[in-house]
Amino acid sequence: MNIRVTRAALLAAASSAVLMAPSAFAQEEEQTAGRTIDTIVVTAQKREQGIQDVPIAVTAFTAELLQNSGVRDIKDLTVLAPGLNVTSTSNEYSTTARIRGVGTVGDNPGLESSVGIVIDGVPRARNGVSFGDLGEIERIEVLRGPQGTLFGANTSAGLINIVTADPEFEYGYNLEAGYLTGGADGYRLAGSVTGPIVDDFLAVRLYAARGNRDGFLDVQTFGGPRTNAEDNDQDFVTIRGQALFNLGTRGEFQLTADVTNRDENCCGAPSIVSGPTSLALNALVPGSRPTPGNEAPFSRVVQANRDTTQDVTDGGFQAEFTYDFDNFELVAVGSVRDYSLITGQDTDFTGADVVYRDPTRNSFDFGNATAELRLQGTAGNFDWMVGGFYSQEDLTRRDAIQYGVHFEPYLGLLGGSPTLVTTLANGLGLTFIPGYTPLAVGQGAPAGGGNNLGDTYEQEASTFALFTHNTWAVGENTDLTFGVRWTDTTKDARADFSPSNVPACDVWETVFGEALDFTTAQNQAILAGFSQATQIPVASLLQFGTFTCLPGARDVYSNINFDQSRSESELTGILSLSHRFNDDFLMYGTYSRGYKAGGFNLDRFEQAGAQRVDFQSILNGNAVYPAQFEPELVDSFELGFKTEAFNDTLLANLYLFYSDFETFQLNTFNGIAFFVTSLNEGATTRGAELELLWLPTDNLTLQGGMTYADAQYNDFAATGTPDVDRLSGATMSLAPEWYTSGAITYRAPMGGNMEWLAHLDGRYVSEQNTGSDLDPEKIQEGYTLLNARLGIGAQDESWALELWARNLTDEDYIQVGFDGPFQPGSFNAFLGAPRTWGVTLRARR
Incomplete structure (x- = not known):
C-alpha cells in the first residue's frame, strides 16, 4: 500500500509542481517563451475558440501528447484525462466511458451511453462503436458535465470530441512501424499520404493501419472444441480516405470514407473468488476452475473450452459542407455508418462445457444515419447559432445461449x-x-439445448432535434451564454423469442404452469x-x-408478443454567466440540463428493476413484457476559474461541480441474467477538479490534473430485492473518489540537427468497486499506471526512433468484476493489460 501511495504522491507532485515553485516562475516570467497556451483551440461549443475563453470544463490533448502517451483509442485516453474511466468487458462492443463517476454498463445494446463520443462532428451512438484505432488525430477534447444543448441526448455525463487530421494542399507522408513485446508480442504498421490532386481546389489524405498482437491471456482449453490457446489478442486493419474541396474564400466541402475490420478473440476472465460450486465443476472436469484459495488471476491463465471469436466490421461515409455568407455561416454534416459484430463466448468462464455462445448464432448489427444543419453568426455583441439534427438507427441483436455436455x-x-x-x-x-x-x-x-435457435431483437429509433446556442456580451468583459434544445425520440422494438430445447424445464412449466x-x-x-x-x-x-x-x-418467452413503441420529448439547455476580470482570469457559473433517452431491455429477463416479471399477467393479456425503462435526466451546476500566468505559458483551472440525476439507468448482472433498473430516486455526483498545463520553455511541457468526485446513488426505500437494495446511498460502481494524472515531456537538441525525447505520464485512481451490483468481492484497491517513452530523431521531425513502455511497473488491477455465471458465490474479472514495451520508427515529411 505504501508503494501505491508513493506513486500517487509522485503523480500529484508532477501535476501540481507549477504551484510550488514561485521563485522559478518569477524567473520564467522574465523570459519570453516561444509557446503559449493561447494557441490551444477547441470546438467544445461547435465554434473555434481559445480553450481559456470557453465557459466549460474542457481538456484538450494535442497530437504530440497523444502520440507520446501511445493513445490509439478512447480506452488509452484514461491515462491522461482526469475524471475519465473507460472499461471493456465481455466483448469488443462492451466498452463504457464514465466521467466524474457516471456512465452506463455497455453489455446491453438497448442502453445508450451517458458519455457521448463525437468523431469529426458525427456522434457515435454507442461507446463500443467508437472503440478502435482512431487514425491520425489532430486533438481530443474531453468535455465534463452534461452537453445536451449542442450535442443532444446521451451526453448526460460528458463528451469525448475527437478531431482527426484534414487533407492538406502540400504534399506529405507519415510512416510508422512498431514492435511490441512483454505481456504480448505484436506489431503495428501505419502510413498516410496527403497532398493536392488539383491545385488549390482538391486535396486528399489516405491513411491505412495494420496491427497484430498475441493475447494477454493463456487459455487452458480442456480438449475444446476451442483450439486457440490465447485470448485478448488483436488483429485489425483500418483504411480511411478523405477528399477536401476548396470552394474559395467562402467555403469548403469534405468527404470521408473509412472501414475497419477486427478479427480477434476476446474476452477471457479469470477467477478472483471460487465458491462452493467450483467443487462440482472440478468433479466433472478436474482443473476447470481454480479451487477456493487457489485463485491466481494475475497469472493470466484462464479456463475456456469454447471460442471467444470477435469479428468486427465498422465503416461509413460522411460529408461536411461549410459556407460563409455575408452575415452568417452555414454548416451541414451528414453520415451513414454500419457496425457489425459476430461474437462467441465461453459463457461460464470455466474449462467445463456448461454454457456458451456459438459465434455462428450470436451477432449485433447497427446502422446509423445522421444529419445536422447549423446556421451561426455574429450581430454586434451577440454570437448566435441555430440548428437541427436528425438521426435514424436500426439495431439487430441475435442471441443464443446453448448448453454444453456438462x-x-x-x-x-x-x-x-x-x-x-x-x-x-x-x-x-x-x-x-x-x-x-x-x-x-x-x-x-x-448438449446444444437452451434457446439454441437464437432470439432476434430489432429496434428502430428516430431522433429529431432543434437547438439554439448563443453568447451575449452583456458588458465589456461579461458574457451570458444561453441555449436550449428540444429533442423528440421514437423507438420501436420487437423480439422473436425462439422455442427452447430443455425437456426438464418443459416438465416444470407443464406442472407449475408456463409462468412458473x-x-x-x-x-x-x-x-x-x-x-x-x-x-x-x-x-x-x-x-x-x-x-x-x-x-x-423457458418456452414462456416464445409465447410473449414483444412488439412495443415509445416516444418521448425533452428540453435540455444551458445558462452560463462568465466574467473576465483581466486578460489572465476568467470566472464562470453554469447551469445545464442533460438527458439520456429511455429505451428497451433487449434481453430475456425475469426481473425488471425491483419487481419479478409477472408472466401470468402477460400471458393473460393483462400486462406487457416490462422491457421499457425511463429516460435519465440530470441538472448540473458548475463554477469554474480559468487562469493564465507567466506570459501565457501556464494554465491553471479549477472547477467545482454538482450534478443531480432525477432518474438513473442501471444495467446489472445478478449471476443469471442482466436486468435494467431505473432508479427513480436518482443519483448525485459532486466534487472538484484541478487542471494544469505549463510550457516553461520551448523544450519542456508539463500537463496534469486531479479530480475528486463523490458519485452516489440516492437513498431509497427497501424493495426486497438484494441486488437493488444494496445500492441505496452507496458509491456508484467504477467511481473512484480520486483521479490524478500527469505528463512530463522534454525535448532537447543533441547536435547534428538531432534531438532527444523523454516522456513520462501516469495516472492514479483510488479504491473503487468494479461491479455493477457492488458485491464487496469486486473491490479494486487504488493503483497507479505509468507509461514512458525515450527517443532520438531529427529536429525537423523527418524521422524518429523511440523506445516505450506501457504500464511500466506491471501493475495488476481488474477493470470489472462480475458474478460467475450460474455459479453462486463465485466471481470473475476482466483484467487490465500487463506491462508491454516496444520500439517505434517514424518517418514523415
Missing part, C-alpha cells in the same frame, strides 16, 4: 447427484402429467407434496427449479 450433470451436482435434473423432472412428470414418458439421463438439459408462479395456492400444495415425497426442502426445490428453468431454457 450442464445437466453440473446442475445435478449442485443438488447432490449428477442425475438429479432428470430424477426430479421424471418424478414431477410421472406424478402430475398423464402419459408421461420418463427422460433418460442427459436428455433433461441436452410458485406463489399460487395450487403450486404451493404441489411443492409441499413433492417435498414430502422426495425429502427435499421446498426452498431447495424452488432453487433447483429456477436453475433448471433459466431464462434461456
